[in-house]
Amino acid sequence: MKFPSIFRTYSHTRFEIKPRYYDPVKEEIEQRTAKIKRELQADGKLPLENENQEALNRDYGSSIKGAFTQGSPIKGRPSAMINSAGMIRLIIFLVLLGAFFGYVYLGPDALYTILYIFVGVGLVYLFFRLKGKSRP
Known part of the structure; x- marks a missing residue:
């Protein structure tokens, strides 16, 4: 039995996480096909697309790798x-x-x-x- 009170008592909150679907096999296949496509375009076997010009100039890798050190004021x-x-x-x-x-x-x-x-x-x-x- 709960007595009336002027103070509000908080109940426990539950932790809820909504998982995102992640398929590592599918992502690896997409990465490989994009890499092969870039290599073929660089060799001239496939026509170059304007959108992929920037992709040819940069190395393929994680966008997070080194992101914190790039903004470092000392470097x-x-x-x-x-x-x-x-x-x-x-x-x-x-x-x-x-x-x-x-x-x-x-x-x-x-x-x-x-x-x-x-x-x-x-x-x-x-x-x-x-x-x-x-x-x-």
């Missing part, structure tokens, strides 16, 4: 290393470590020196960034 461009989160964390860690040891060995003057250096570097960076944008 894409050399300046991406500065934008990576790991590099930023490393720089912050080194600054904090330097500030700690500077404070221990030199006192509060070291913290002010580090602060002035970073403010100066930041202003120089902003200057060159804004100077580059003003050019047409």
Whole structure:
């Protein structure tokens, strides 16, 4: 017997998965026939179709293979290393470590020196960034 309540109690939800039909034999046959057709078109035994021009230029393989590494910022461009989160964390860690040891060995003057250096570097960076944008 359930007592009336102002709070809603949730019941258990069931996990339901709808399986998709997958026939590996049929897919392998389609892949082989497409590959043979491309090879025959490349040899000139079959007429070329406009739709298959792109298929001739690329290797046959899984579209997922290497898809995650292709979008990697480190492989894409050399300046991406500065934008990576790991590099930023490393720089912050080194600054904090330097500030700690500077404070221990030199006192509060070291913290002010580090602060002035970073403010100066930041202003120089902003200057060159804004100077580059003003050019047409």
